[in-house]
Amino acid sequence: MNVLRTTRRVAMGLVAAAAASFATSATAGGHGIDLSGKTVEWVIPFSETGGSAKWANFYAPLLSEALPGNPTVVVKFMPGAGSTKGANWFQEQKFEDSEGTLIFGSSGSTQFPYLLGDPRVRYEYNDWNVVLASGTGGVAYLPPDLAGKMDGLDASGLQGEDFIYGSQGATRLDLVPLLAWEMLGLQVEPVFGIKGRGDGRLMFERGEANIDYQTSSSYLKGVTPLVEAGTAVPMMSWGALDADGNIVRDPTFPDMPTFKEVCEATEGCETSGEKWDAWKAFFVAGFPAQKMVFLPAGASNDAVVTYTQAFEAIKARADFAEISGGRLGEYPQMTGEEATGALQSATNVPQGAKDFVTGWLKDRYGVSLN
Structure with a gap:
């Protein structure tokens, strides 16, 4: 049988079974967390009208199905200061307070102020724990x-x-x-x-x-x-x-x-x-790692494993290519070492490029980052 013809009902059943199996084995072996009866808050530092909202709203119900215990996943919007408001807030959150029920979705608009040394940035990507990196494109x-x-x-x-x-x-x-x-x-x-x-x-x-x-x-x-x-x-x-x-x-x-x-x-x-x-x-x-999902600083390895395997289960769905293509486009969805590598690429640019853009911003728009 061609797996591409697997019905949506069967595919969802397979994912649910895999998630249930993972929940049992992971919590028993100490390599995961059980989120039964809990609500996961997915904070997006933009308004509900943009691409980040569409990305998170696409993934949220799939993540609910794939996480152990099938928690409710709620997308919450925290716009302001071009996303630095929400990112600064996330930096202050402690994993032990959320017990694995808080995740954050960043964008290139969160990455660029960090790269350019914007004085409003009080967040540090190296403190966070990436569990998904999504590539995307853009059209003028x-x-x-x-x-x-x-x-x-x-x-x-x-x-x-x-x-x-x-x-x-x-x-x-x-x-x-x-x-x-x-x-x-x-x-x-x-x-x-x-x-x-x-x-x-x-x-x-x-x-x-x-x-x-x-x-x-x-x-x-x-x-x-x-x-x-x-x-x-x-x-x-x-x-x-x-x-x-x-x-x-x-x-x-x-x-x-x-x-x-x-x-x-x-x-x-x-x-x-x-x-x-x-x-x-x-x-x-x-753009190649334009949107990423993070657990806060101090996240346990069990929590990182839980979310990483949940996103891997989503990517493994028989219908994922079909349902994601029309909503997200045809771009890599990266977990594990690939996501870590994508994070490094997204948060490092040559110094010459930084210097040029810093000068251009000051000359063209009067924006001084010093």
């Missing part, structure tokens, strides 16, 4: 009238336009699109202060912004209907990395050109040199 899009001014991949026709963009802040994940658009010669004025990328999409829908980008999960759910209705046109994706570290087309959007392709076709945009190296370094830090 335009209204139809402006998209029509592109000549194939050449964005030169957009260089005389005035653009408005709803932004969480230049030191957040938004620096990837802001720097990319500048490299293309576009005049993009950000409106800072939105609490999540979904709020930027709403600005676009209301006509308050005329350029936007969303991570893949949010684009698939929130922007695809706009594209189908003819009110938005994809401009480019940020791309993905191949095994050699080269930027290639995003597997979720294989028919969409990458920023690299558009840059190569647009006069004045270079895919080499200091600016390109900085853009690529922060793209790598922000």
Whole structure:
């Protein structure tokens, strides 16, 4: 029998049986924790309208099924200061107080202030315990009238336009699109202060912004209907990395050109040199491991094992590729050593890239991180 044809009922039964078996053996052997009758709080440091919300809401019911004891998993939102508010709060939480019932979901917008030495950052990734790392991509899009001014991949026709963009802040994940658009010669004025990328999409829908980008999960759910209705046109994706570290087309959007392709076709945009190296370094830090799940500092090995095996059980579902593809896109979902390696890549960039971006932020937006 082809496992891809296994029914959803059978697949769910297999996962439930595996989780029950794990709960029995893990707690008996001292290599896991039982969460029977408990509620797991999954804190997301953004609003409920963005890609992180969609990612967490996708995983939450699956995690409830896979964790020993089948606890209720509740997603709670703590937006503010581009996610540093929620991350700072999580840093202060003690594992022994939560007994394994608190997890945190970070994003590239949490990673970038950490990388750049933002003075508001009071959290330390090395104190936390990663149990899942999710790759993702991003797509920039335009209204139809402006998209029509592109000549194939050449964005030169957009260089005389005035653009408005709803932004969480230049030191957040938004620096990837802001720097990319500048490299293309576009005049993009950000409106800072939105609490999540979904709020930027709403600005676009209301006509308050005329350029936007969303991570893949949010684009698939929130922007695809706009594209189908003819009110938005994809401009480019940020791309993905191949095994050699080269930027290639995003597997979720294989028919969409990458920023690299558009840059190569647009006069004045270079895919080499200091600016390109900085853009690529922060793209790598922000997207291949764009979202991660953590247990707080001091988490026991039993708790880390419990959550790691739960996410591994989710990935092993016969229907996982099908149900995740339409919600999250086709990106790696990493656990164990892969997740640890992804965390290292996401929280380390070359000093030259940091120096360039720090100078660019000060010159372009008056943001001083010293």
